[in-house]
Amino acid sequence: MSEAENFARLMRELKERAGLSYGALARRLHTSTSTLHRYCNGEALPAEFAVVDRFARACGATQGEAVDLHRAWLLADARRRAGAAAVPVPEPVAVPEPVPEPEPTVVVGPEPEPGPVARGAWYRRRAAVVAAAGVTAGAVAVALLAASGPGPGAPHAGGSTGTRTGAGASAGASAPTSAGSGSAPAPAATGAPEPTPPAGSAGSAGSAGSAGATVPAPAQPSASPPASAPGRDPVAPLKAAVRSHVWTAGCDHAYLSERGPGAVPPPPVEADAPAWATAQRAVHAGSQIVEVTLHGTGGGAVVLEDLEVRVAARRKPPAWNVYQMSQGCGGGLTPAAFAVNLDAPRPLARPVAGNDGGGTLPAPAFPLRVSAAEPAVLRVEAATTGCDCDWYLDLRWTGPAGSGTLRIDDGGRPLRTSAAAGRPVYGYAPEQGRWAR
Incomplete structure (x- = not known):
């Protein structure tokens, strides 16, 4: 029985x-x-951990049954990501062809810039505001998994690991993104006269220059973590899979894009958000939720000691349009998690309690214990009202072979979140088939 079939069987039984x-x-x-x-x-697998947690609670699952269901989902999700990354690319077959006649050279002019944003009626949205402070249903899974014994197997999450003296770039095997190898923390750039090209989230492929134009950022090379050497921290005995496009309640999020509403396609579902955001050169607007699935790679347990926030660059927010992904949604669940204020001089990952139908979800707390059979899910929500920020996380760990730091970023590049106050806001009107204000 496959991991997905086992997960579906547990759901049916509950x-x-x-x-x-x-x-x-x-x-x-x-x-x-x-x-x-x-x-x-x-036939399908939930893309978000919170759905699994709500299902277990709605069915009255015991603590052991909830742990079994959470572990089965983590294994199935890791298998799905590994399968998506392992699709082979066929080699092209060279076929001899006659030499064609030379053709005249065609010079293609630059693509015209999108026209100015038309001023229309404000888009009417339902006044349901999803709480921005919630950031992890995964913290519940950590508490449950720590209380249970080893499971039937370990998930294979795509993502490379690293240490404080590692190579700085990562090889991502998961569909959304993966954690890169760690390097020495970079100092924050706060007063640069010229904005640096951002290496932002998976949905960000460019940056705002001094004239407002978008300059594509070159992809950074991926590298495997270095082997242990005298005088260096040991290689982290951890694997991490990072999802940088997690929406509140699975439906609510906003992106900044320099394109006009006539050139932006309809909003996607959450699972297709990375590809949609990349195509639109979009940036997370106002806040960003990052979900990290961690498990050990060796025989022993690894202790997660602390999560440190590093801001690599701060720029003036670009004067782009804001595109809301929904007309407003919400529910009775506000996940507990780590909240980050990127505007603080020294941002911290602050544990915040959650709420589920009136019941309190305890705030996550370090230290945490993970192993090959006991994965953990960390959920972090970063917010800003004043900067276009490049940032990443350093996860400090201790294992049987020593201690070190695991860099959590966006496939070897910093995560990117930008303030969006005062920008034109658009919502999609399905009955009109267009974006409207």
Whole structure:
């Protein structure tokens, strides 16, 4: 039985025991009935940990059953990411062809800039505001997993590891992004006269120059972590898979893009957000949620000691348009997690308690213990109201072979989040088939 089939079997058993219909469960999970049916049949896998946690609570799962369901999801999700990264690319076959006649050279002019944003009626959105302080259902899984024994196997999460003296770039094997190898923390650049090209999130491929134009940022090379050497920290016995496009409640998020509303396609679903944001050269607007799945790679346990926030660069926020991904959504779950204020002189990852239908979810706290059979999910929400920030996280760890730091970034590049106050805000109107204000 595959990991996905095992996860679907556990979901069906909990649903049948609870005696709840697909419709009733779907309303509690804030999803459609057909989507929940696909989860239980093994045809699809939830993209977010919070859905699994809400399902276990709605079905009245015991602590042990919730741990088994969470572990099965982590294994299935890791297998899905590994399979997506392992698709082979066929080699082109050289076929001899006659030499063609020389053709005249065609000079292609620059693509015209999008026109000015038209002023229209303010887009009316439902006034449901999702709490911005919530950042991890994964903290609940950490507490549950730490109380249980080893599971049937270890997930294979794409992502390279590193130390404080590592190579600085990473090889990402997961579909969203993966954690890179760590290097010495870079000092923050606060007063540069010329904005530096941002190496932002997976949805950011360019930066705002002095004239407002977008300059594509070159991709940084990937490298494997160096082997241990005398005088250096040992290689981290951890693997990490990083999702940098996590939406609040799976539906609410906003992006900044320099393109006009007529040139921007409709909003995607959360799973397609990285590709959509990359195509639009979009930047996370106002806040960004990062979810990190960690598990050990050796036989022993690894202790996660602390999470440090590093701001690599601060720039003036670009004067781009804001595109809301939904008309407003929300639910009874506010995940507990680590909140980061990027505007602070020395940002900290601050544990924040959550809420689930009136019940308090305890705030996450270090130290945490992970191993090959006991993964952990960390959820971090960073927010800014005053800068276009490049940032990353340093996770300090201690294991059987020593201690070191694991760099958590966006495939070897810093994460990027920009303030969006005072920018034109657009929401998508399905009945009109266009973006409107």
